[in-house]
Amino acid sequence: MNNQLQLVVDSFLKADGNMLSMEELKEKGCISSLDQFGSNYRLEQMGDYGYRLIKEQLLFTQQRFTETVQTEFIGKQVYFFDTVSSTQRIAKKLTMNQVEEGTMIIAEEQTDGRGRMARKWHSQKGGLWFSFIVKPEIPIATAPQLTLLTAVAVVRTIEDLLPLHPKIKWPNDILLHGKKVCGILTELQATDGNIEAVIIGVGLNVNQQKEAFPEDIRKKATSISLETGMIVDPISLLKGFCFQFEQLYKLFLQHGFQQIKNMWEQSCETIGKEVTATTFKGTVKGEAFGISDEGALLLKEKDGSVLRIFSADIDG
Ligand code: BT5
Numbered sequence: 001m002n003n004q005l006q007l008v009v010d011s012f013l014k015a016d017g018n019m020l021s022m023e024e025l026k027e028k029g030c031i032s033s034l035d036q037f038g039s040n041y042r043l044e045q046m047g048d049y050g051y052r053l054i055k056e057q058l059l060f061t062q063q064r065f066t067e068t069v070q071t072e073f074i075g076k077q078v079y080f081f082d083t084v085s086s087t088q089r090i091a092k093k094l095t096m097n098q099v100e101e102g103t104m105i106i107a108e109e110q111t112d113g114r115g116r117m118a119r120k121w122h123s124q125k126g127g128l129w130f131s132f133i134v135k136p137e138i139p140i141a142t143a144p145q146l147t148l149l150t151a152v153a154v155v156r157t158i159e160d161l162l163p164l165h166p167k168i169k170w171p172n173d174i175l176l177h178g179k180k181v182c183g184i185l186t187e188l189q190a191t192d193g194n195i196e197a198v199i200i201g202v203g204l205n206v207n208q209q210k211e212a213f214p215e216d217i218r219k220k221a222t223s224i225s226l227e228t229g230m231i232v233d234p235i236s237l238l239k240g241f242c243f244q245f246e247q248l249y250k251l252f253l254q255h256g257f258q259q260i261k262n263m264w265e266q267s268c269e270t271i272g273k274e275v276t277a278t279t280f281k282g283t284v285k286g287e288a289f290g291i292s293d294e295g296a297l298l299l300k301e302k303d304g305s306v307l308r309i310f311s312a313d314i315d316g
Helices: 022-027 062-066 087-094 144-161 224-228 234-255 258-267
Strands: 004-013 040-046 050-058 078-084 104-110 128-134 167-169 173-176 179-191 194-204 274-279 282-291 297-300 306-309 313-315
Touching (some): 078 087, 087 128, 087 179, 128 234, 144 167, 144 173, 144 179, 144 234, 258 282, 274 297
Parallel strands (some): 078 104
Antiparallel strands (some): 004 050, 040 050, 104 128, 128 194, 167 173, 274 313, 282 297
């Protein structure tokens, strides 16, 4: 199947019988190989007549995904959108009706993507933005483990496909060379203390170039393309994620959190560090020395007292 959409963007025909030199083409701004949405530009010579500038874009289509995803239930029911406000919001609405476990909502662009505590999540074209629904029969207190499981699935997806070794920053950030490449948002729907559905949202920066990120996050955000210099197929990443998540989720349901916890610790960059944790109650400092069985961060303060932190922003 052809994965690329090719568009002729411009033609540079000789007017006076002289070929345009590479320098002249560069001046026209047409040899920069990537644009901010991750499209690739390629020059094609047209015999003796000049050049055509071809824009190549990887196709982001439902068909490419559903025909080849290798899972039993994650991503088997999918809703693809060009533009939505937030895939998380659509997933939440879907849970109001009968919805199958593993149902996924995917968008090429979000106009109102959200992080934790309703913070803005920049979701321009070039990234991978999706939410999916799982219905585990687990105690509500252990639900944060699913954020950590998802982080391990993202790390394994990237490591499997690319020469990169992402790190996890507790609880929900994936970093490449110290910069955030992915954020995870886990939201619960529960009745009478029982989980009805967990909605997991993943935002992964794939092919955005530097200018695509707004000024306020440019220094701390990155994309896979920025770290590798390559254009990466978002659909391959998505398929890889579905496979990795499903494997880990089955392991989790059968054998509990311990093995996932071990994998998580191997990729975590927070443990062993002096950190500052900002919670909604205030700020605390200490050494992050592990995670609890529920997935809470364990922090040892200077006086030796141990804190269990369930939700915070971590610096350090
Ligand atoms: C997160 O929140 O990291 C969770 C992000 C989840 C986004 C997905 S996309 C699909 C689904 N639909 C949604 O609407 N959301 C989910 P948090 O830890 O609160 O981090 C938010 C902070 O990350 C912001 O305040 C910015 O500083 C930074 N940020 C925003 N957009 C970013 C981006 N594209 N890349 C890296 N950092 C970003």
